[in-house]
Amino acid sequence: MKPTRYWVAYQTIARREILRFGRIWMQTFIPPIVMVGLYFIIFGNLIGARIGTMDGMNYVDFIMPGLVMMSIITNSYSNVVSSFFGAKHSHYIEEMLIAPIPNIVILLGFVSGGVARGLCVGAAVTLVSLFFTDFYIYNPLIVFIVAFMTAFLFSLAGLINAVFATNYDHIAIIPSFVLTPLTYLGGIFYSIKLLPEFWQQLSLANPILYMVNSFRHGFRGTSDIELTTALGVILIFIILLFIICMTLLERGTGIKH
């Protein structure tokens, strides 16, 4: 098959994924917007006003990049995990498995859906933040690169979860018991400089810390982590998860007998 045909196949999968979350916008767009709105009201305005400043800025300005990042992470992850698991569970993944498409095209198609949803929700949440903070972006390019890389990374992670999941409980366990705690402990609501030395060092093992801080660097120009280090860590995780995804798809783990 010619590369142009692979491009058509990729576009078909990506388009289908984007249409899927667009069709169910009540489930995909509204809840994160409402949730982040509540975070801004409670933590940003009500409690934040009493906290004062963090890293030299208003508390609401400090948490804003982290809240956007949290939306990107959860939405890119949940888009791929639910879509891929649904396709597997209802067997329509077979439509793609029987077709002459290399696994990398299937992978990139699903990941594109996750990235698109992560970025769309991220943009929507950023707009919501305008009601609570002044709009200020220190470096838009860094913001976009970090958002894209993070959405890509968590889309890959969602696919791995979906491959191993055998029922709907399995696609809820990882977001509830791994993703949410790591996100909350990833420096969204506080600077790790506030932590004792031991907890600071332990926090460095949390990959989400690097994403939140590099994102905050893009928005506010300040971060607990060196930007290049943070981007390097994200890139390493992307490469690692990409290899795992490709290996699972090549083996047919969870999708073929």
Place this chain on the structure above:
Amino acid sequence: MYALEINNLHKTYAGGLQALKGIDLNVEQGDFFALLGPNGAGKSTCIGIISSLVNKTSGTVKVFGHSIDSELIQAKSLLGSVPQEFNFNTYEPINEIVTNQAGFYGIPAKIARKRTEHYLKQLGLWSHRKAQARALSGGMKRRLMIARALIHKPRLLILDEPTAGVDIELRRSMWQFMDEINSQGTTIILTTHYLEEAETMCRNVAIIDEGLIIKNTSMKSLLKSLNSEIFVLYMKDIITEAPGLKGFGKVEMIDEHTIEVEVPKSLSINDLIQQLDTKKLNVNRMRNKTNRLEELFIALTAKPEKPQ
């Protein structure tokens, strides 16, 4: 070159179940081929391997000379498959299901839309094109899967029980459609539990049982090997006992107007009528008890009863 060439194909599932124990099968180009077998015989596993949905344990499979090991993409592009179970997103509109499948095969959107219209019209689904697949009847869902499988114009089409649960009228129209597809040059492999369907449509047949091919021949020669057939005779007058018929097999009285007679290959219906005539027994009507292929199939796949 064969449309499908299978050599020494084995499949053992993770739990240890040996679904295929080394099957060899060749299907000629342009053939209409029946792959028959009882439930759990290994038909769907075999089709799953050809369609890349099941990983084989060992053996080789070639589609028009392209090995699924070394030329998988080429092999896949020549193959279309209609599986036994519905495997589409039931929340998607049916025209999207078909055009998306075209997209997976790299067919540009404009051509895909034209072909979708063509096949949906041909299969009587065009007026439902915007309906979600879950709103379709069972027969419509089967036709949707056929339209989807044909969208890239495959040279080999595998139909795994395509008429299961379909009413007789629709089944006959689907036979006609499959016959047209075959006459246009598409090789078709059909699995079905309706043996009348296989007998009517297929030129060659393989019977698979317990993971092995136990018969692989032309439909004509298979039917010729039938040693006897059972006929049901509806008598004009009341009978009190089954008549004794010389040279015939089992004769059984079903009710006072009906008997069943096993007619061996060496005797004709004329011989039967003649003997009944001499006994002053008049036959009103008669029919085959079962389809001929069905009788053979049962004989070939019958399992000895387990001792208590």
